Amino acid sequence: MAAPQNYLAVIKVVGIGGGGVNAINRMIEVGLKGVEFIAINTDAQALLMSDADVKLDVGRELTRGLGAGANPEVGRKAAEDHREEIEEVLKGADMVFVTAGEGGGTGTGGAPVVANIARSLGALTIGVVTRPFTFEGRRRANQAEDGIAGLREEVDTLIVIPNDRLLSISDRQVSVLDAFRSADQVLLSGVQGITDLITTPGLINLDFADVKSVMSEAGSALMGIGSARGEDRAKAAAVMAISSPLLEASIDGARGVLLSISGGSDLGLFEINESAQLVSEAAHPEANIIFGAVIDDALGDEVRVTVIAAGFDGGQPPAIVRDPVVKASPAPAPAAPERPATRPSYGSIGSVTARSDGESHSRHSDSPATTTASPVPPQVQPVRQPYVESPAEELDVPDFLK
Template sequence: MFDLLTQNSPSPRIAVFGVGGCGCNTINQLSQSPFNDNVLLIAVNTDAQSLQASQSSTRLQIGIEATKGLGAGAKPEKGQAAAQESEAQIKELIELADIIFITGGMGGGTGTGAIPFMASVAAALNKPLIAVVTTPFSFEGQQRNLLANKGVDKLMQHANAVIVLPNDKLAKTLDKKVSLVNAFFESNRILQDVLLGLTTTISQSGLINIDLNDFIAVVNHHGRAAMGVAKQMPGADIQVTINSALKNPLLEDVELTHAKGAIVSVMASENIELSQYNMIGETLQQQLDPSALVIIGLTIVPELDCELELMVIATGIQAATDQSVIIMDDVKVPPSTDRFASVELLNLHDFLKEKSVGSNDDNHCLAELDVPTYTRNLNQKTAGQ
């Protein structure tokens, strides 16, 4: 609970809320990541048994009266009622942080109903909020997809920016023989990696820092937004690396020349040259609107296994609907061999530390489908008879 931090702390206090089954799974995975003390992970759910199994040290059961601890039953209105019932506790946790990240799956009950309401609470408190949500696989049914779209629409009314990860786009990149459990796990892993990348960008202490005000100034631009990453090995051309990041699949179908702002996080070895750093800034200025706000941070990492790693967050990209949405359209699974030869185009799996599929994969699948824990236990007992 930010025990060692004060109002004068040089690091912004970041709260990451995982809401519902999918969100709590993501929090469980994030709890295994090396976050600094200024990042607080919070699991939020209506399902009491599922929440009790969470690995997060900070847990909030919402809607005790509304749901009796049995989950929202795939009904967003019930998830919203649960969040409204627990507004005081939600507000108390949000007030602890300088910036809020909220994550979960859209299309079910708890996430779809509670996340937009929690975003509205953050907006009322003038806390910048970035939402990272998934939308359902098509096989989950048309109704679930309709609920997800409505949930995203509500969320966009309150969040500073929304990252939408469509599970159907992910499915196209997976092996046709991949198990259902691993498909859901892969979705959760991408969700985790996006959050890890964003929180690291603003919490790391670097030679040239990206501070909280910098981050807020960039994410406050209205319009679409996108992310791209690239990794450079010694001897490679810095220009090629920059172009690789800008043409990353995570930036596909986005017109960068219309972006109003960009944050660039550079992690480099001690051998980075001034000309390389300048080249990054100059190239981005050429790609973006001349009036765009471009902020570049630099962190020296002596033990880095490459020459530099580059992460770009572009915002304020005007779309037809003028909505502040980050769409991860074509998330590609990296090849298993020779991934780091020369300059590579990487998705967030490569850019961040990879996670292995654990023994709780079945829970990832079932929690995503918002099946209350007591029902799962009952089904297991029935099957064993």
């Protein structure tokens, strides 16, 4: 009798550079299962602190184990010099996550090299990286943008998490240490939201082929995370996910959506249906929506929803312009005609104006013109009350800013 074959998907998570290695340390700490962790760095001392399954000290001759000095070119060359070693540890993988903190040296320069090797081996390759905080300086920001552009060319799907958006969901007293820990937590959520669907037996199961159908050659992707307790918890978590402050753009128009719902053993099918329906209404009408539900009793009465949207026309999602003006009064009655019949308005997701924000400002003069008596000239109205009378503007203010 033949020995049984191992048909489980082989998933490897590569953390490259200081930020990437910190991120996989966090994943190991919380017990992310079913994956192999690989830490790659030019800083030998940082590697000693990692509990990764495999550790690669690259650029030993180039940097003598002392780091890349925030120079992406050094990081790229270090990875290239150890290409055969990287290829050896990635062999046999069905899916490879490449995670890094963009803006430094090793991660920024080396991540595209690792991704290129992974794809050449036939693995579904997903980049999950952070854009640096503004306080880290203009130089790191510029290096990060170049690194992101280079990585986008080498991966099937790229998820970019803007660290600055973490500030909008953090307390004003948050320490720098906690801010970076939050960034690691979001990187964890991005990887876990995908791997759990494949590796954890669920209420609604997914396999590797399901995930691949959404993420293969999908280009730029967006990730939103939401969690809620109590009444309508699944619906509330889904709304949070699709209007998440972490989203730099709207999921409106996404042709591929991965929806992960996690909850305790009391998670109901009706709740899952409500969440999935909300997300499907926010995506493209013909989107391929793959969703799974994972039972995790450790969550108690909490429901977590992770949405990863990809497959946008032109490869890039439509940008969201977040209005800094916060308006507390309710929307005026004429708002009804402005709202599309087929899409709900949750934050900036699902409204027509979210995809053409340039139009929303031109409507300041148009909207009052439709009222019965408005003697104020159109050119004066935007100056005196730029946001009070416009229903379109009201729709553009996300719920979490109201």
